[in-house]
Structures are given as structure tokens and as C-alpha cells.
Amino acid sequence: MHMQRIRVVKEALDANNTIARANRADFDRAGVAVVNLMSAPGSGKTTLLERSLARLDEWNDATPAPRLGIIEGDVQGNFDAQRLAEFHVPVVQINTDAGFGGECHLDANMVRSALPSMPLDSIELLVIENVGNLVCPAEFKVGEDHRVMITSVTEGEDKPLKYPLMFRACELVVINKIDLLPHLDVDLNQLLKNIDAAHPGVRCMLVSAKTGEGLDAWCEWLWSTARKATAAV
Amino acid sequence: MHMQRIRVVKEALDANNTIARANRADFDRAGVAVVNLMSAPGSGKTTLLERSLARLDEWNDATPAPRLGIIEGDVQGNFDAQRLAEFHVPVVQINTDAGFGGECHLDANMVRSALPSMPLDSIELLVIENVGNLVCPAEFKVGEDHRVMITSVTEGEDKPLKYPLMFRACELVVINKIDLLPHLDVDLNQLLKNIDAAHPGVRCMLVSAKTGEGLDAWCEWLWSTARKATAAV
Numbered sequence: 001m002h003m004q005r006i007r008v009v010k011e012a013l014d015a016n017n018t019i020a021r022a023n024r025a026d027f028d029r030a031g032v033a034v035v036n037l038m039s040a041p042g043s044g045k046t047t048l049l050e051r052s053l054a055r056l057d058e059w060n061d062a063t064p065a066p067r068l069g070i071i072e073g074d075v076q077g078n079f080d081a082q083r084l085a086e087f088h089v090p091v092v093q094i095n096t097d098a099g100f101g102g103e104c105h106l107d108a109n110m111v112r113s114a115l116p117s118m119p120l121d122s123i124e125l126l127v128i129e130n131v132g133n134l135v136c137p138a139e140f141k142v143g144e145d146h147r148v149m150i151t152s153v154t155e156g157e158d159k160p161l162k163y164p165l166m167f168r169a170c171e172l173v174v175i176n177k178i179d180l181l182p183h184l185d186v187d188l189n190q191l192l193k194n195i196d197a198a199h200p201g202v203r204c205m206l207v208s209a210k211t212g213e214g215l216d217a218w219c220e221w222l223w224s225t226a227r228k229a230t231a232a233v
Numbered sequence: 234m235h236m237q238r239i240r241v242v243k244e245a246l247d248a249n250n251t252i253a254r255a256n257r258a259d260f261d262r263a264g265v266a267v268v269n270l271m272s273a274p275g276s277g278k279t280t281l282l283e284r285s286l287a288r289l290d291e292w293n294d295a296t297p298a299p300r301l302g303i304i305e306g307d308v309q310g311n312f313d314a315q316r317l318a319e320f321h322v323p324v325v326q327i328n329t330d331a332g333f334g335g336e337c338h339l340d341a342n343m344v345r346s347a348l349p350s351m352p353l354d355s356i357e358l359l360v361i362e363n364v365g366n367l368v369c370p371a372e373f374k375v376g377e378d379h380r381v382m383i384t385s386v387t388e389g390e391d392k393p394l395k396y397p398l399m400f401r402a403c404e405l406v407v408i409n410k411i412d413l414l415p416h417l418d419v420d421l422n423q424l425l426k427n428i429d430a431a432h433p434g435v436r437c438m439l440v441s442a443k444t445g446e447g448l449d450a451w452c453e454w455l456w457s458t459a460r461k462a463t464a465a466v
Contacts, residue, residue, distance in 0.1 A: 040273050040274040040275060040365070041273040041367050041388055041392055041395070041396065042273060042385070042387060042388025042389050042392060074395050075368060075395060075396055075397075075398075076394070076395060076396075076397055077391075077394045077395050079391050079394060079395065080391075080395075102368055102396075102398060103368075104337055104366060104368035104369050131368070132273070132367065132395070132396075133337065133366055133367070133368060134274050134365065134366070135308060135335055135336075135337035135364070135366060136337050152275070152387065154275060154385065154387040154410070154413070155274055155275025156275050158310075158312050158313075159274055159275060161309070161310050161312060162274070162307050162308060162309060162310050162312065162313075162365075163274065163308055163309075163335075163365075164308075164309055165308075165335060177387070179416075180387070180413065180416055180417075183412075183413055183416050184413075185443065210418065
């Protein structure tokens with residue numbers, strides 16, 4: 001019984017990977033870099049994107065900021081999509097609540113269903129804001145180049161030990177809400193040690209989307225992903 | 234294809250409900266009240282339980298505190314179980330990471346597998362700390378009497394609108410970390426309005442597990458669930 005269950009899951013992931021590769025091919029043809037942004041609910045993904053979009057205009061003319069598109073994944077509602085559409089970038093909302101109680105992650109087919117609404121030829125960087133969840137989003141590739149997770153310091157030091165796959169699946173961990181550290185019983189060094197135990201050597205970035213601390217490094221990293229993709233086309 | 238998928242999910246939930254009823258029968262025979270405690274990762278479930286267990290000893294002798302047991306659900310590790318076992322109550326750890334990347338919720342069969350290790354005849358109240366996730370745990374009954382969720386104010390006002398099933402599935406919403414409100418751009422009234430929009434009339438409790446604010450009301454509610462179950466046997 002246990003074996004059978006694993007087989008079915010494997011098949012589901014095989015099908016997902018097939019569609020993820022098709023998405024990947026479309027992104028490559030258009031020269032679009034794709035970042036899959038994941039976190040627990042309320043870690044600040046949307047606020048970080050708002051702050052990043054606000055920086056686009058201020059960016060150094062010598063290294064022009066990329067044209068962004070955003071796919072928003074939520075169980076229900078389009079609140080985050082509305083917030084981001086204020087910045088006049090193309091935003092496509094995916095809701096995962098059709099039938100059942102709602103899917104807890106985006107999969108490659110959901111992202112594929114959003115692509116006809118996204119002008120891939122007019123953008124250089126697509127950010128996919130996944131459903132807030134530290135487990136399943138890490139299991140489903142969607143055709144992205146880069147996987148990034150945000151962990152808020154308010155969530156405690158122990159999350160890398162309890163949700164190791166998510167930390168292992170990402171090449172960059174953004175540690176957000178560092179402005180709150182003085183008000184928390186959270187040991188930042190222990191959090192960094194636990195992240196490194198889950199994913200040795202993974203890059204970490206300390207950020208406060210609220211105060212703007214660390215935003216330059218984050219935007220530089222994000223914009224650089226787009227420059228690499230454009231250079232490759 | 235879409236229809237077939239829904240059918241399979243329904244069958245999975247039917248099987249889950251069958252096992253949940255078997256769990257329920259065992260709890261009833263033993264006169265044990267069961268609380269399913271759910272939240273996003275890092276909302277403070279374990280810390281709230283630590284504070285509740287610390288109160289057990291101080292409780293009024295006229296209304297004796299119940300004997301507790303705890304089932305801990307995590308993808309990986311037993312950090313929370315270790316923290317709670319310090320209070321000399323029976324704690325059973327369920328890890329959901331067998332095969333695959335880990336299940337993002339507890340289901341009735343996982344809880345059933347933990348019952349032989351839990352001395353049901355020696356306890357009056359069983360608290361099941363679910364995997365940190367605002368989506369799937371709400372979809373899987375495990376045989377509980379009461380479903381409670383914790384939402385931390387750091388997660389923002391919009392979570393009831395984005396994860397409505399979780400808020401609708403619970404009879405009590407504990408709003409935790411209220412000590413951080415002065416440091417956040419979060420509107421508590423808007424959060425309360427959004428909770429009421431998702432689940433009209435649901436009881437909300439303002440708590441800071443850190444400072445102890447609101448803990449009396451929470452413990453009184455928790456202990457009262459056990460008294461009702463014992464009275465019914």
C-alpha cells in the first residue's frame with residue numbers, strides 16, 4: 001500500500017516535470033528569467049515585491065532595470081495582485097481553490113495556464129509568487145531558473161530544521177523583517193546556523209522590506225538574474 | 234481529467250473520514266476531549282502549549298486542571314516534542330516525511346498510528362499540534378472535538394481572505410504575538426473584520442504567549458473542553 005502511494009506521487013511529479021520543461025522552453029525562447037518565490041504565509045513576499053518594483057524607477061540608468069512580470073498564486077482572492085498591479089507591470093492571478101479546499105502550492109500546469117495572459121516577449125524577468133506554504137511548493141518545479149525563499153525572523157530559528165526541503169530547494173534565503181529582531185526572543189545566529197545545516201553554503205540575505213535595509217543587495221541579485229537570461233538569448 | 238481528479242480527492246477524504254470516526258470512537262470511550270491546533274509555520278503553537286502546560290501546576294484546586302497528552306505533527310524532527318516533554322506529559326511525535334518531500338498536514342490515519350503510544354485512559358485532554366500550514370490541515374479531520382487556529386499578528390490582516398477555509402473550519406481563532414502590534418504596520422481591527430468576513434461570529438482571543446496576556450482566557454477555554462468530555466462519559 002505504501003509502495004503504491006509512492007508510485008502515484010512519482011507519476012504526478014513526472015507529469016509536473018514534463019510540463020515544467022515545456023514552460024522552461026517558452027521562457028528560454030522569450031529570453032525571460034524566472035524566479036519562483038516561496039515562503040510561509042505572511043513572511044512578506046508581496047511587500048518585498050512592492051518595494052522592489054518601487055526601486056525599478058530609481059535604478060541606475062547605466063544598468064537599466066529589467067521589465068518585470070508577476071504571476072501571483074493564492075488559494076483565493078487577488079489582493080496581492082491588486083497591490084502589485086499598482087506598479088504598472090503585467091500581473092496574472094492564479095487561484096488554486098477550484099473544487100476541494102484549495103491546492104496548497106502552484107504546479108507547472110497552473111503556471112502554464114497563466115502564460116497566455118503574460119506578455120513574455122515584453123518582459124525580461126518573471127517572478128512567480130507561490131502560495132504561502134513551507135512544504136509542497138518546494139516539491140513542484142514550474143519551469144523556473146531560480147528558487148528563492150523568504151523566512152521572516154518572527155517565525156523562529158527552528159524552521160530550517162522542521163521544513164528542510166524548502167531550504168534545500170532554494171539557492172537564496174531572504175531573511176525578512178529584521179527590523180523586528182530587537183522585539184523578539186529569536187537568535188539570528190542560530191537561525192543562520194540552522195539554515196546552513198539544512199543547506200550548507202546557501203546564500204542568505206538580511207532584509208527589512210519595511211525599513212529598506214538590505215533592499216539594494218536583493219534588487220541587485222534579482223535584476224542580475226534577468227541580465228543573465230537576456231545575455232543568453 | 235478535471236472531473237477525475239476531483240473524484241480521487243473525494244475518495245481520499247472519504248477514507249480519511251472513516252478513520253477519523255474510528256479515532257473519535259476511541260477518544261469517546263476513554264472520555265478524552267481532542268483539540269486540533271492549526272496555524273501557519275511559526276505562529277506560536279508550541280510556545281502557547283508550553284505556557285499552557287506551565288499553568289497546569291498553578292491552576293485553581295477548586296477546578297482541577299486536566300491531565301493532558303500531546304501529539305506533535307512535523308515534517309521532520311522532534312524539536313517541539315522535546316520542548317513539551319519537559320513538562321512531564323505524554324508526547325507522541327508524528328513525522329510526515331516518509332518518502333516524497335513530506336506531507337503538509339496530519340490525516341486521520343497518521344493520528345491513528347500514534348494512538349497506541351498515547352495512554353488515552355490516563356489523560357482527559359489530547360492536543361494535536363498539526364503541521365504548520367494554512368491550507369491542507371483544514372481539509373483533513375482527525376477525529377477531534379474542537380478545531381482551533383492560531384494566527385500571528387505578524388502575518389498581516391489579509392490571511393482570512395486568502396486562506397478562508399482554515400478560518401471557517403475553526404471554532405476559535407487565537408490571535409497571537411499581540412505584544413508586537415506597536416512595532417507592526419498591521420491593523421488589528423481590519424484583521425478582526427477579515428476573520429469575521431471569513432467566518433461570521435467566530436470567537437477570537439487576543440493572546441501574547443510571550444507576555445502572558447490573554448493566557449487565562451485561553452487556558453480556561455482549553456480546560457473547559459476537557460471538563461465537558463469527562464462529564465459526558
